[in-house]
Amino acid sequence: MGSDEFGAAVRQLRAGTDPAVVGLPVGSRRVTGLRREELGELAGMSADYVRRLEQGRSHPSAGVVRAIARALRVGRADYERLSALAGYAAADGQVPTELGPGGTRLLERFSDTPMIVTDAAMNLVAVNSGFLALEHWDLTGERWEWNVAWRHFCNPFAAFQQSAADATSHEAVLVAQLRAALLRYPADASLAALVDEMRTRSPRFDGLWRTPRPVELYESSATFTQSDGDSLTLVGNLIAIPGDDLAAVMLTAAPGSRDAARLVEVVGAAEGPAVVKVGQSGPG
Structure with a gap:
């Protein structure tokens, strides 16, 4: 170069x-x-x-x-x-948390598909109404309740279940994302505190942090159980939003499946704006 x-x-x-x-x-x-x-x-x-x-x-x-x-x-x-x-290393700074035009456009254009946007530290920045309609993201009152990695390792969702193989793929991505973020933002005290908290609280995360697995796929499946007892299985795909250092996760069902039909019903009944910003104080 x-x-x-x-x-x-x-x-x-x-x-x-x-x-x-x-x-x-x-x-x-x-x-x-x-x-x-x-x-x-x-x-x-x-x-x-x-x-x-x-x-x-x-x-x-x-x-x-x-x-x-x-x-x-x-x-x-x-x-x-x-x-x-x-030929220089980028200056240290804080993890960007602004949604930005790229993330906003994704949420607006795929309003019929459950989607989230996270920052480099895996904190939710925004979601759409389709994602909220899945009804699985309960709040804990803890500091990291909106962090995808923290929730997976430290306070898992009861309404979100994965097979062992899918959980392995999902965890490899989460650890890789956090390691990359810490390398890019070594001066971000909040990110460092998050990693320390997860290593202390989750032996599984600590083991993966010390010996990370290679990422083979940036997608995994999960089953979401609704409040009425019904469920649907969706595949989450990670999509980078490079200009803002954000990432989106798009949740889709297998074409022509019973899950696809159910997803249409769930998203069709969803109410609210296409873009819902979230954070420590919840949706707003």
């Missing part, structure tokens, strides 16, 4: 940035995105220097990388990518 790749990444991000998002007038523009002059002004550097960066003729400092990332208002993942292309 070198200056050419860094320059190409900056050029791509600049071209894909909506001027209105960074506080610039849209007006009549011959090209999409920002002009080099606009990026330079926002980042505190000359347009000529931006040109040299994009052409691979100058190597940026770590401070320049941060300035460009701030100017373009990119997400954590894009900032990390720019840093890596320039």
